[in-house]
Amino acid sequence: MLDCVAGPDLGDPYAAPHGPRSWSKAAGKDPGKLRIAFARTRMGGGDLHPDVVAAVEAAAKLCQSLGHKVEEASPAVDQDSLFEPFMALWTSGLTMQVDYIAELTGQKPSLDNLEGLTLGLCEAGKQVTAAQYQMALLRIQQVTREVARWHVKYDAWITPTLGKPPMSIGEFDIDEGDVEKGFAPMLDYISFTALQNDTGQPAINLPLCWNADGLPMGTQFVGRAGEEALLLQLATQIETAQPWASRYSAMD
Secondary structure, eight states, X not given: OHHHHOSOOTTOSOOOOOOXXXXXXXXXXOOOXXXXXXXXXOTTSOOOOHHHHHHHHHHHHHHHHTTOEEEEOOXXXXXXXXXXXXXXXXXXXXXXXXXXXXXXXXXXXXXXXXXXXXXXXXXXXXXXXXXXXXXXHHHHHHHHHHHHHHTTTOSEEEEESXXXXXXOTTSSOTTOOOHHHHHTTTTTTSHHHHHHHHHOOOEEEEEEEEOTTSOEEEEEEEEOTTOHHHHHHHHHHHHHHSOOHHHXXXXX
């Protein structure tokens, strides 16, 4: 799929770094011996669900068995400090998109055509000033540079994909119009994936572990910005060593 869609379109204001001529061919190459870090606590400290920790430790052990150098380490990022700038950028961008769709379709944003939480985010975006937007962008760029410097030492970083086992359908109230209340249950659940939204780094979720309830415990592998090919090579190597496709057919 990447071979079909990768690369900038005419007139795109931004473009990702150039990738290989063929992503599918690149994915099959040996990644070599990598330096890999892994996280079994929250960024800045704090315990994670035991099932999540077990999944990360199993992934780290697997990578070590494949000849990679693996050690416990994480970027020194204050995750809580990123929430406000991330929300400023996200909500203002969402408001722009909703307003643009309303302009194209002649509709008025309301609970008739939007979920309550989306409408709440849209209203929050209207409160973001231009100066706040620029400051939020600066904060995110500062963290992006910090993480990039940390990644000079590590080719990849293993983290939980989620902060706890998969939650049941309906546990998140998407009709909650109060953004703070609506997002409260999600903050610890998606804490590791949000960082890559900020930094723009490639990340891939691999189903390498299942808990006692038979639920897949995803493990996230994060690469340096622009190094999608190396991340795909590592993922291919891992899937070859520990394939998971049969898990799905067995569950049918």
